[in-house]
Amino acid sequence: MFFIQSPTFEIEDRLQELVDHGDRLIVMLDEFEAISRRLETFNDWGEEWRSKGCAGLLTMVIFSKRPVSELYQSLSLTSPFANIFSTTILGPLEEKAWHNLVEDGFNNDVAPLSWIDELAGGLPYYVQMAASLWWQYRDDEQAKKEFIFQATPRFQELWKDLTEIERHALRYAADVSGLTVRNRAIIDILKRHGLLRQEGGLFSSVFAEFIKNQR
Numbered sequence: 001m002f003f004i005q006s007p008t009f010e011i012e013d014r015l016q017e018l019v020d021h022g023d024r025l026i027v028m029l030d031e032f033e034a035i036s037r038r039l040e041t042f043n044d045w046g047e048e049w050r051s052k053g054c055a056g057l058l059t060m061v062i063f064s065k066r067p068v069s070e071l072y073q074s075l076s077l078t079s080p081f082a083n084i085f086s087t088t089i090l091g092p093l094e095e096k097a098w099h100n101l102v103e104d105g106f107n108n109d110v111a112p113l114s115w116i117d118e119l120a121g122g123l124p125y126y127v128q129m130a131a132s133l134w135w136q137y138r139d140d141e142q143a144k145k146e147f148i149f150q151a152t153p154r155f156q157e158l159w160k161d162l163t164e165i166e167r168h169a170l171r172y173a174a175d176v177s178g179l180t181v182r183n184r185a186i187i188d189i190l191k192r193h194g195l196l197r198q199e200g201g202l203f204s205s206v207f208a209e210f211i212k213n214q215r
Contacts, residue, residue: 046080121203
């Protein structure tokens with residue numbers, strides 16, 4: 001790797017050459033949570049990359065399930081990236097936006113928008129899955145059955161990554177009896193991520209049934 005094997009001054013010289021030519025390196029780091037499995041490799045790298053970013057030598061884009069500061073805190077570390085990132089939550093698509101995407105994909109065929117909305121709630125991954133399955137089967141029940149089969153492993157991953165207070169709020173939204181919700185900030189966060197609709201219900205009827213079976 002260029003960044004690992006080259007001396008620091010050579011890296012900075014090459015990055016400065018890019019800047020001088022009107023270009024800039026964009027570093028995109030996906031699934032940033034994986035850093036917790038290789039801390040010995042990434043030890044102290046953040047401060048160096050922060051300095052290069054602040055100097056305008058590169059731009060970093062980090063994709064993670066949680067804010068970077070929360071991730072470092074969970075590892076009992078202090079994030080080296082404080083105050084240099086703006087955070088964007090990738091929640092659900094606006095209704096008009098995903099309607100247009102589906103209708104364009106169906107190429108003037110009749111798109112079952114209400115059926116897709118019930119299963120996917122505007123979240124891009126599930127919208128694509130539901131639309132694709134309905135296109136394949138052209139039958140609500142068969143397509144829904146396959147949607148449940150394919151979505152359940154993703155629901156399991158999602159559920160595992162949630163905090164207990166988030167799970168509690170989702171159980172409440174799924175009408176699990178005997179629960180109350182006190183933390184309204186958690187409700188707002190779940191709405192921003194698209195797991196809850198603005199009126200407070202679960203984004204997907206299938207996800208709601210999944211939650212009712214969790215203990």
